[in-house]
Ligand code: HEC
């Protein structure tokens with residue numbers, strides 16, 4: 001078959017609630033790469049944003065997004081009815097949890113910091129350092145079924161958890177709408193697809209930065225934030241090389257992408273006993289997949305959108321504030337840990353990226369940088385009713401009441 005075969009398929013799109021779309025959608029698909037490129041699903045994209053790709057085996061529809069929203073917030077998603085996706089991904093913290101590292105439904109400690117779920121529809125890689133995951137619905141199976149650690153606890157409990165939804169008339173209707181051609185739609189594969197569709201709908205692009213740069217509002221950014229923007233995009237600070245593009249991250253793809261970029265970097269966060277080592281148990285990044293020496297401590301540069309709300313920072317939540325990230329880590333050219341098990345000078349890590357060299361900032365330049373990073377906060381996104389808990393249990397950010 002022609003490698004770049006483009007076909008037209010028809011699929012049903014329900015018209016409910018927040019996501020957009022007509023009953024019958026037309027989609028352009030690229031079969032060689034298994035992506036839907038264009039469909040009638042209305043992403044409600046902010047100005048300047050490209051169209052996300054949709055996995056061929058999980059095209060977007062408004063009905064699927066709406067089902068996914070209920071599931072995302074439903075504590076019946078966990079083995080002991082205590083946890084949902086939202087237990088670790090809260091809207092008021094840009095879908096993080098405020099913890100250093102996450103805790104699962106049965107109390108097991110996750111080695112990593114919960115990631116922000118912002119514009120993940122554009123990700124070409126998922127999680128802090130996983131080169132294998134290629135879609136949001138593959139990703140969702142990890143918190144559902146993962147055992148090291150247990151997050152939602154589906155392993156060996158699948159039928160019991162599915163029964164929660166099978167006996168619920170409202171869910172019977174929602175699944176029928178979201179998966180209209182299936183006789184037994186309430187299964188774990190479809191649950192992962194629906195929560196993935198909801199996650200993909202979480203698009204943020206109305207921060208003061210976006211208003212200034214993409215929406216032509218000349219004074220959306222303060223003078224201080226404008227100066228910070230210049231620093232961020234300068235060859236002295238180098239931030240934009242790894243946190244670049246409209247989504248402030250490297251590993252992105254969209255309708256116009258030819259070869260998706262997937263990059264991982266060692267930023268000099270650790271250098272245990274001068275050997276270059278990072279802490280074990282989830283802390284070694286890409287090395288855990290490849291076992292190659294040079295991949296030690298290499299992680300994906302996450303998006304910096306809404307970064308003000310997602311503390312603590314880094315893959316293990318080991319830096320508490322943005323100021324410390326900027327000054328004690330990046331300006332120093334790598335973090336110094338003076339005492340304890342992890343003692344070592346990150347600046348001298350032999351596997352560190354050549355882009356992390358350190359720099360000097362005056363007190364006012366530091367303030368400008370922080371003002372710029374805070375200008376990436378999108379309050380319309382943080383307060384968007386379409387993304388809220390439909391059960392009303394998870395609190396909103398206090399700014400949403402103003
Ligand atoms: C126990 C807390 C916890 C639960 C519950 C949880 N997550 Fe996460 N989530 C995390 C952590 C921690 C990471 C980073 C994982 C890693 O790098 O190994 C993450 C990463 C992600 C990512 C990757 C984001 C990116 O930019 O790559 C997505 C998407 C995601 N979670 C969606 C979900 C969905 C959907 C659910 C519900 C089915 C869910 N999560 C449940 C803690 C959790």
Ligand code: HEC
Pocket residue numbers: 237238239240241242243264265266267269298299300301302303304307310312313314315316322325326330353355356
């Ligand atoms: C060489 C690529 C690279 C450069 C240059 C770079 N970063 Fe990063 N950044 C990363 C990676 C990779 C991570 C995750 C590292 C980890 O967790 O170990 C990260 C993490 C962060 C985080 C924490 C994100 C979160 O969600 O916890 C912030 C904030 C940040 N960088 C800001 C900056 C700023 C500001 C600059 C410029 C001074 C900069 N970065 C330069 C690659 C880079």
